[in-house]
Amino acid sequence: MHGDPLRKGRLGTGRPPAVAEFLSSMEADRWIAEADVFVDIAHLLMLRRQGIVGEMQATAVLRALVGMAEDGVPETAFDDRYEDIHAGIEAHLITIAGTDAGGRLHMGRSRNDEVATCLRLRLRQELLLHMKAVISLRGVLLRIAGAHTGSVMPGFTHLQHAQPTTLAHHLLGYEQAFARDFERLRDAFARIDLCPLGAAAFASTGYPIDRAYTAGLLGFPALVENTMDAVSARDFALEPLSAWAILMTTASRLCEELIIWSSAFVDFVRLDDAYCSTSSIMPQKKNPDTAEILRAKTGVTSGALVAALTCMKGLPMSYNRDLQDLTPHLWRAADTVSRCLPLLSGMLDTATFMTGRMHEEAGRSNSTATDLADVLVRDFGLPFRTAHGIVGRAVRMGFLTLATLDAAAREMADISLVGLGVTDDVIERALDVTFSVTSRDQPGGPAPEATAAFIGAHEKQLAADSLWVEETRGRIDTALSDLIQSAQDVVQ
């Protein structure tokens, strides 16, 4: 390969294009090209400060790097005859700054620590985006819930009408789940936000480098200290992959519900036309395609996780080229999450919830039978299991009326409910859906005051989470712009 700086020495023969393309990570490396420029600058500023590279050579290379930081990495660096973007950028630097200067950048490091640093830099950025998007999604859910603390609807177990609840209560369940997804991303972030640079091939280097200094320049609060692990480990990728798979699985559940709720049978929600498609053949159709594809995207994240776990299984230390092939799975999943979260928020935000239909269904299928059994226990002294049996038997007879309940009570427990003082009126009140909901005022329950309290507390948490994301992003942005500034100061 013409100009490949790495193949002039050890390896002799030319390389068939199919092999070169197979070994090249260029496509995936577009994700880290910008990060690589930052890493190069930080490393070079350190080499210069430590006196490992001379002033003139450092300046020449820094000038080229600052150019790339400002104007972007030139397309020639992405030629897939280079094995990777690191080689592509080094070749470009050598072209611009000459071999004597450009050839010194790689002192005291290796592509092994370089790529691990770039991956972490970019992943840090992706996770901050994801956390911000999860915050938006939670905000949408809290907002809709706030408007619907009084919107009674049926709650389901086993997809059967079970007990009345409210739309607020239902959606807050998801908000609470996504709040945990946020925490998982934040926990993963903490283990990603560490600097492997200086590990070189795996044994660090004999040059007098300063690892803490480069880490600081790149906005990393600490090192991945042991250098063998620094280049070999990819749990920093497996962990966000897991967090995404869990997050997207929760999203698939919400989308499943939106799809069911959109069906003509249920009609609890009307998704905005913008998120739907029609049929190429059936002119009446309005299909919840966005929700379906979002549901399917769980496949992307679970599949990427398995791909990465498979890739890592049984690899000996330290660096193996297998690691390169893990990366595309990482970016595919990251990108999927980045695209899915705003669409999920948008789809919810623009949806119309059919509260009339919900209320209509809230009492269906004897959904307040539990309340009735509870009344028989509380107010008429029946043992719980007996009351449960009586009400169940009456349901089997077809209706919950005084007549059927009394018959069931006689049959099952030789008790006369009428004799105990149960009346039609008692039964009617016990079966009322609004009574059912308002009586469930435990912390986390569906009663309007309970959901309102929940919303208040979670809005505070959301604000705190949002602040954390902004501060973290601010810290990193500042570090990176200071880095560029330092480089500019040198070259000017």
Place this chain on the structure above:
Amino acid sequence: MHGDPLRKGRLGTGRPPAVAEFLSSMEADRWIAEADVFVDIAHLLMLRRQGIVGEMQATAVLRALVGMAEDGVPETAFDDRYEDIHAGIEAHLITIAGTDAGGRLHMGRSRNDEVATCLRLRLRQELLLHMKAVISLRGVLLRIAGAHTGSVMPGFTHLQHAQPTTLAHHLLGYEQAFARDFERLRDAFARIDLCPLGAAAFASTGYPIDRAYTAGLLGFPALVENTMDAVSARDFALEPLSAWAILMTTASRLCEELIIWSSAFVDFVRLDDAYCSTSSIMPQKKNPDTAEILRAKTGVTSGALVAALTCMKGLPMSYNRDLQDLTPHLWRAADTVSRCLPLLSGMLDTATFMTGRMHEEAGRSNSTATDLADVLVRDFGLPFRTAHGIVGRAVRMGFLTLATLDAAAREMADISLVGLGVTDDVIERALDVTFSVTSRDQPGGPAPEATAAFIGAHEKQLAADSLWVEETRGRIDTALSDLIQSAQDVVQ
């Protein structure tokens, strides 16, 4: 979207670009654009023959389709504001042939059956390529094995030297495994090579179409008859995904061995420089990168399989948009297999096997201890388990000599081997690696005549498999070129 033929009726609002891009399958549809033209032509020839579309309208559209068959699908049809390539092509046809003609092509079908047909057409082609590549790989293995029926090497269990074998025997194990992979691909092919066209949305159509005729035009030997299943099922994708995952897992094992054999410790193989890389920092390195990436590619296929299984889990009938999101996993895996197999063949074909090193190691670690135990059984009447114990104990003492064996025999079983007539000479002959290998002349064993017989039989099988692939490909190519010819006959 300007010009989207599908959104003029039912759905009103515009669509945000992010949604349009999210719902679009355009990127994956590049794989099936050519297939879609074939499907359109076949469908239209049938509509014309059945009198469903008039002569003039049919001719106008066919002319445009023949143009695409000859010159390729125009880039405008891939605009990702279209939901998919089917819409893109239909829009193009309407532009060229007018709404009155172009708008009739979709009569009696839906995108649901259309895309299922396109996927099968392209997948058929991919599998034929894969089968051909597996045949090449088996051919390479048979060739190398043929040259090495006498190359003695150590066989391993648990990565420990176990018993002597030959390089031929070892490689033929892989050939036999890949022959089963070939069979699995062929079995999957039979279930892919069926035509769903005419299923329309899922309920077929009221138009008097002729499903058998279109199937024949497209070279399908039979229908996917039930039309509900025809558009809903994706086991035709899950099955090759499984076959690929199994195939690539076997490949990962072979690559693991090549990597181990390339290590300085073992030095059984020297891979051609073309398949290796060096280090950016360690100038002496020659790394088996191609084998490593091939090993990692198991992640791609296992991950894609999981993605597709996840995607399909719990989907109700019939078509759901989720199905669209399965397809990129299918193509990613297909492409990976297409790229990996020739590289694996090439890497093996150009490798140098270090038969001297292999022979040197063949007898190491008492690898012929089993043969010695067998001699004690066969020629000196010891029970097998006793002989096994004696030889094991002697190994623990450090060496297999008459002295240690005799001591072990006395200690364990109160037997004197010397007394039984065992001599130094007996032991030496029993421990000879060539004797060991040549005595293992069972069918499938390592003895040169056994491996030679195996090679002969498998070369015949390979020729038969190759013939089957060529005939099948020929049948399909003929059908498709006849199809184009029929269309050209109409338009000229």
Place this chain on the structure above:
Amino acid sequence: MHGDPLRKGRLGTGRPPAVAEFLSSMEADRWIAEADVFVDIAHLLMLRRQGIVGEMQATAVLRALVGMAEDGVPETAFDDRYEDIHAGIEAHLITIAGTDAGGRLHMGRSRNDEVATCLRLRLRQELLLHMKAVISLRGVLLRIAGAHTGSVMPGFTHLQHAQPTTLAHHLLGYEQAFARDFERLRDAFARIDLCPLGAAAFASTGYPIDRAYTAGLLGFPALVENTMDAVSARDFALEPLSAWAILMTTASRLCEELIIWSSAFVDFVRLDDAYCSTSSIMPQKKNPDTAEILRAKTGVTSGALVAALTCMKGLPMSYNRDLQDLTPHLWRAADTVSRCLPLLSGMLDTATFMTGRMHEEAGRSNSTATDLADVLVRDFGLPFRTAHGIVGRAVRMGFLTLATLDAAAREMADISLVGLGVTDDVIERALDVTFSVTSRDQPGGPAPEATAAFIGAHEKQLAADSLWVEETRGRIDTALSDLIQSAQDVVQ
């Protein structure tokens, strides 16, 4: 370990119980204990026939083996201080027949080929059971479909009412899918039904064994010839694992539908109480628990497949102990499929399909809008895409009436439908659901004559498949009972 025949020689120290238990495969080996007795008998009959083991020793061991074949493997052989059942049985044989005789059984073989043979024997049996269960399931589907060729119901895409179809058509979609699952199991069976015995550790043996003879005794039509592959490969396990994962994924789809159809919203099916549960708290609930657990069991099969693929990734030849750990995944999945299929059949067989509800819903949501568009094309000459647009626009207005359609036609295409002769009567007929269904009489379509024809053809196929299973099972049963008979003839 007292009495472990394998640890007397090479290895010295005792073994902590935790390690012994960890290395032991006893729990999973319960699946193959019976198979192991068959394998031992076949191997011993061959050793005796070849003169490798003397008459008296063979008889002594055969007597003990026949005892186990008749009375079962004694519980002492399952002590998990033995590494596996092979060691347990050998120890038992030595106890009964003495070391001199019992210690000879293992001549010319290894646990590596022994366990591979046992796994294939048992797996053969499992797959025959599964195939029989799939046949039953298909039979149930065909029977129900046969009773419902005229039961009109809505067909769905995207869980939206799409077009009318029939219950028969819907269920036949699953029958067709399960017929492919049957084929996949049968194809996998062919690659399992091969004999690895005689491969010994991996290099076959120097004893003059007769591999074809033992294969025949065990009812295997052919050998896994290359002995390296014979002990190393596990694609014979990965392939049924894949077939099961695909099968259970299809089953999860059917169960999802049964769950949705059981909801109060839909009420298309009432599952028999036997397959349902109630709630511990809500007395009115009847939940489709069996269908839910069946749906969840997809996790078992997909998970087991991934476990096995992960296990095999990157293993060098030949035998590695990792292979042992694959087996529990195999049996867990096999057992799951064995338990699920009859329950799925039973649940369907006892379900009540609410044809009244289905008919009621068949025309909902303008499900025959496609038919109306088709009539506008067929009988009034509109281009398809125009008709599609007009009908869609009218749906958006709220109703499909002559007035809305005419307004839509004027608005979109400046056409007067009234002017073209479209009347209320035309529209009413076009929207009739029975007309819609009966007009879809393509092969595989929902029209009663089409589904009846399908049922007739598939009943024939089912009978042929059933015959194949019975014949195959018969062939194997005969071989194994002949085997026992031969052993009995020797010992009597």
Place this chain on the structure above:
Amino acid sequence: MHGDPLRKGRLGTGRPPAVAEFLSSMEADRWIAEADVFVDIAHLLMLRRQGIVGEMQATAVLRALVGMAEDGVPETAFDDRYEDIHAGIEAHLITIAGTDAGGRLHMGRSRNDEVATCLRLRLRQELLLHMKAVISLRGVLLRIAGAHTGSVMPGFTHLQHAQPTTLAHHLLGYEQAFARDFERLRDAFARIDLCPLGAAAFASTGYPIDRAYTAGLLGFPALVENTMDAVSARDFALEPLSAWAILMTTASRLCEELIIWSSAFVDFVRLDDAYCSTSSIMPQKKNPDTAEILRAKTGVTSGALVAALTCMKGLPMSYNRDLQDLTPHLWRAADTVSRCLPLLSGMLDTATFMTGRMHEEAGRSNSTATDLADVLVRDFGLPFRTAHGIVGRAVRMGFLTLATLDAAAREMADISLVGLGVTDDVIERALDVTFSVTSRDQPGGPAPEATAAFIGAHEKQLAADSLWVEETRGRIDTALSDLIQSAQDVVQ
């Protein structure tokens, strides 16, 4: 089913044993039987305190529960005709305390919140065990590393000799990785250690329960507040499953190395016989079986994770019976990790590291070529990339001598090294392995002072982690013994 308290009311028919067994979670419920008794006691103490259950009834049931807490859950409660252990225990309580008392325990709760609480209680305990085991493993690694800061060995990339390092450095890489696994378990623990009790079916309850009080009794620091999410979510299971999959993947890498290091080629480690097995046929074999099975166990954890993700995909709210089927995967994985970690520690702790062999190999394959290139750069002013090229070319010539290096320098860069003052002595010193290692004294590098510093810091971290585990366990144990004490105070 005779005595099933749940099926007397709503559901009429008997249930086939196969269905009962299929729906029963009894086998998996053995894991939570003890936890269920704790939950029952806490719930009942709360019901009594709130006046929901009367004193006498509460005492009667508490007495029976205290009996189970002391003597264990009786075997009759595990009869798999009960759907689950909750029903089994309730039936037992009714038998002992009568329906009137026993039937009241379930007031204000459901099995949905009950099982979620039990799972979290048990999982909390499992994770504490795992964390303790990871701490032990890290302790073993630190101890061995401490003894080997001066044990020079080759470091590898791509399984090729790359640069010299030390055994300490290599093992500390794993210690650092396992320290992150510890953190992940601790983070997961925080999201598990929350109380869902009081959520009832999903809508909490109309009874005036006190959720905070029961949470406190069970040692939970906070609630899973929203009750819909409390019973529906299983990310509290998916997260540890992910953490285990990542942990076991790292373990598989270490085991792969131990297997390679055990091979006769490498001989860097001799595993204790207790962790090895021999062959049934090859008497000389000593195989690293424990390491192999540990490597294979990655399949268990990755497979269980996929099973659980598959199970959860697309499930609507709130409780579905599918959730029950997730649990066996959870316990299987938890148990696997519990068994694997101590064996991995034990295997390492008893292994003999062959430092002589390691030193012998440290300089092989020109492993100090990088150091030589660095010397050419540092002391003779060559650009790095040029020096890298020269040394690589000389390696290709066969040897690193002054002659080959000078020839390479002339050829590649027209430079005379001799002219620059490079001598044989310079080269010899640059290639010395001990010089190489000691010069790499960066933080995290292999130089003895760097590894010693690392060990010191990590021993402190380990002590802190250990203290955290002990304190957390202490807090929980105290809560649970206080709980039992409170119950005993009531009943005495």
